[in-house]
Amino acid sequence: MTFAAPTPLALIAELTHRCPLHCVYCSNPLELAHRADELTTEVWLRVFREAAEAGVLQVDFTGGEPLSRPDILELVRAARGTGLYVNLITSGLPLDEARLDELVEAGLDHIQLSFQGATEDSANEISGTKAHAQKLRVLEWLKRRRVALTLNFVIHRRNIDQIEEMLALGESSSAGRIEFANVQYYGWAFANRENLLPSRQQLDRSLEILRRAEDRLRGKIKVEFVVPDYYAKYPKACMGGWGQKLMLIAPNGDALPCHAAQIIPGLHFDNLKDHSLGEIWEKSEVFQKFRGEQWMPEPCRSCEHRTRDFGGCRCQAFLLAGDAATTDPVCSLAPLRPLVDDIVAAANRPRAETLVKPDWLYRPNPA
Amino acid sequence: MTPDLGSCPRLAVGCRLNEKGQPSRVLHMPERALRLNGPSLEIIERCDGKRTVQEIISELQKLYSKAEPQKIEEDILGYLERLHDQRALDFAPAPSDRSAEAK
Numbered sequence: 001m002t003f004a005a006p007t008p009l010a011l012i013a014e015l016t017h018r019c020p021l022h023c024v025y026c027s028n029p030l031e032l033a034h035r036a037d038e039l040t041t042e043v044w045l046r047v048f049r050e051a052a053e054a055g056v057l058q059v060d061f062t063g064g065e066p067l068s069r070p071d072i073l074e075l076v077r078a079a080r081g082t083g084l085y086v087n088l089i090t091s092g093l094p095l096d097e098a099r100l101d102e103l104v105e106a107g108l109d110h111i112q113l114s115f116q117g118a119t120e121d122s123a124n125e126i127s128g129t130k131a132h133a134q135k136l137r138v139l140e141w142l143k144r145r146r147v148a149l150t151l152n153f154v155i156h157r158r159n160i161d162q163i164e165e166m167l168a169l170g171e172s173s174s175a176g177r178i179e180f181a182n183v184q185y186y187g188w189a190f191a192n193r194e195n196l197l198p199s200r201q202q203l204d205r206s207l208e209i210l211r212r213a214e215d216r217l218r219g220k221i222k223v224e225f226v227v228p229d230y231y232a233k234y235p236k237a238c239m240g241g242w243g244q245k246l247m248l249i250a251p252n253g254d255a256l257p258c259h260a261a262q263i264i265p266g267l268h269f270d271n272l273k274d275h276s277l278g279e280i281w282e283k284s285e286v287f288q289k290f291r292g293e294q295w296m297p298e299p300c301r302s303c304e305h306r307t308r309d310f311g312g313c314r315c316q317a318f319l320l321a322g323d324a325a326t327t328d329p330v331c332s333l334a335p336l337r338p339l340v341d342d343i344v345a346a347a348n349r350p351r352a353e354t355l356v357k358p359d360w361l362y363r364p365n366p367a
Numbered sequence: 368m369t370p371d372l373g374s375c376p377r378l379a380v381g382c383r384l385n386e387k388g389q390p391s392r393v394l395h396m397p398e399r400a401l402r403l404n405g406p407s408l409e410i411i412e413r414c415d416g417k418r419t420v421q422e423i424i425s426e427l428q429k430l431y432s433k434a435e436p437q438k439i440e441e442d443i444l445g446y447l448e449r450l451h452d453q454r455a456l457d458f459a460p461a462p463s464d465r466s467a468e469a470k
Contacts (some may be wrong), residue, residue, distance in 0.1 A: 057400045084393040110381045110397045148381020176454045
């Protein structure tokens with residue numbers, strides 16, 4: 001039996017996996033899409049029209065680095081033309097002032113600029129390239145332009161003690177929002193987890209600083225953060241529930257319910273080259289597989305939290321437990337929670353923090 | 368912060384109403400969208416940086432003449448304050464010649 005599909009709200013358009021950064025926590029899959037397989041401009045334009053018709057409100061251009069696409073202006077203009085709210089998630093590296101003006105002119109509503117740290121050395125270590133100084137230049141250019149800005153700091157063991165400096169950087173910019181996003185352990189981050197997962201003490205200190213900043217900056221800058229999964233009592237409502245609110249389109253046109261779904265064995269993803277967005281959203285096997293509650297095992301099936309967290313994240317369940325259809329092991333009620341407790345315990349054992357950089361697995365660039 | 372009655376609310380950068388004629392009206396904001404019903408849409412449409420808070424209240428009191436005027440004022444002030452906290456609204460000071468021109 002099939003569940004009635006809710007209205008999709010946002011489209012995450014992974015335009016390309018090409019990127020000038022090599023971040024050790026990148027959420028892209030370990031197997032990156034090749035440039036030659038990327039969707040054409042024409043298909044994307046059709047997808048935006050179909051998305052708007054299906055009720056989608058917002059499109060997030062991401063990647064990889066979405067500005068690596070030579071047709072980015074055309075994509076922004078077309079998406080905005082269908083009425084979608086257009087958000088660009090960028091490293092800022094390919095930007096110059098003229099490009100920025102063209103993007104704003106094309107109808108860009110919002111820029112989310114990523115930062116890998118508050119200081120040049122630590123940020124460049126994480127991104128595996130010299131990127132920080134350019135990002136600071138972009139912040140200056142943005143002060144003189146009418147486009148909304150969110151700064152996104154990705155937080156982990158090696159930079160969580162810089163939260164105050166990150167806040168200061170955010171406050172000196174034109175950002176209306178600052179996101180502190182704890183690393184989620186998929187893809188490259190899962191491979192580098194040992195060096196990324198913070199200690200309980202680090203986390204508690206950061207949360208205290210962030211709660212104070214949230215109060216202090218209310219009405220000026222929106223400060224957003226969540227307790228990272230492995231330290232939470234209940235799992236996150238991953239993507240607002242599988243097939244509930246979001247569709248992610250990979251560079252090759254595969255339609256996914258989330259960033260990491262490709263790791264789940266046995267799923268066949270329908271492609272936007274062959275099917276319409278509405279058809280995939282409503283009817284594809286993948287979007288229905290974990291939609292709603294029918295798939296749920298106990299303890300989720302009878303749990304009062306199931307309508308809030310939807311049993312947590314399917315990809316995390318697979319990565320940690322080898323079974324995508326089990327309760328997310330990060331849940332304190334999950335039978336497999338001891339798996340996560342062991343990982344957290346390891347992160348809290350005394351260890352000598354190295355000043356030299358860890359043995360990172362850097363994300364390469366696709367062919 | 369309770370909005371100043373003489374200030375002129377306007378949508379903040381990155382916030383906009385979707386087009387008229389859509390099946391449902393929403394206020395787009397960075398990373399979220401707010402669905403608008405009758406009164407909330409009437410208020411947001413008037414946050415144009417030209418009308419003062421007081422003028423918006425008066426217009427809504429006329430529009431919803433069966434409701435308690437005092438209640439309308441409180442509701443609008445509370446709503447504008449919430450939107451400001453969410454960074455959806457700025458309050459521009461009214462130009463000094465503005466009140467004369469409006470009369």
